[in-house]
Amino acid sequence: MEKVPMTKNGHVQLTEELERRVAIERPRIIEAISEARAHGDLSENAEYHAAKEMQSHNEGRIKELETLLALADIIDVTKLSGDTVKFGATVRIVDEDTDQEKTYTIVGDPEADASAGRISISSPIARAMIGKEVGDSIEVTAPGGARGYEILEINYV
Structure with missing residues (x-):
């Protein structure tokens, strides 16, 4: 398993x-x-x-x-750090089309709850963010079409 x-x-x-x-x-x-x-x-x-x-x-x-x-x-997310997005990161992003900001914490599948800002490590947006740094742009293919985001901030809390 x-x-x-x-x-x-x-x-x-x-x-x-x-x-x-x-x-x-x-x-x-x-x-x-x-x-x-x-x-x-x-x-x-x-x-x-x-x-x-x-x-x-x-x-x-x-x-x-x-x-x-x-x-x-x-x-233990409190022991993680770094400049790139990985599991446990809290990431603030901005939609490049609407300028709407969102904050997500990347967590495991069982604890994911998008409405509470916790997204699964296996979600399309989390997969697009992994390994990226502040200032990087990502593109996420969603059911409504492709969306572009820019990473504004990465924290490990």
């Missing part, structure tokens, strides 16, 4: 989610199944089927989290 790169913060968040799903969600769902079972005929019991589906989803996510955490290659 291949190691999954992630930041210390991402590892903590996934660990907390796993603990919450095991300690809180699992018992709550088991209770909901027991309660629905008490209502009688299971073949036409919507509450029972909904609770079983929730259980299936929760158990699947628990297994996924356990696998991700077992394969985690935790990278």
Whole structure:
């Protein structure tokens, strides 16, 4: 199996989610199944089927989290530095067409959340930025067409 790169913060968040799903969600769902079972005929019991589906989803996510955490290659971003973009970098870029600035932190796939400014190392924009320096221009091919960006700032925090 291949190691999954992630930041210390991402590892903590996934660990907390796993603990919450095991300690809180699992018992709550088991209770909901027991309660629905008490209502009688299971073949036409919507509450029972909904609770079983929730259980299936929760158990699947628990297994996924356990696998991700077992394969985690935790990278301490505070120990990184340099003038080029690499995993863990927080990069401020500007759209060359609209002059709109954006700031992204390059993280591992499991912790990516573009709406929170965390993009996956495997995303097109992160791949275009890797190895670049402040002042470099990058071109990203997106579903809406190619976009040009300039790197304004690189930080490792």
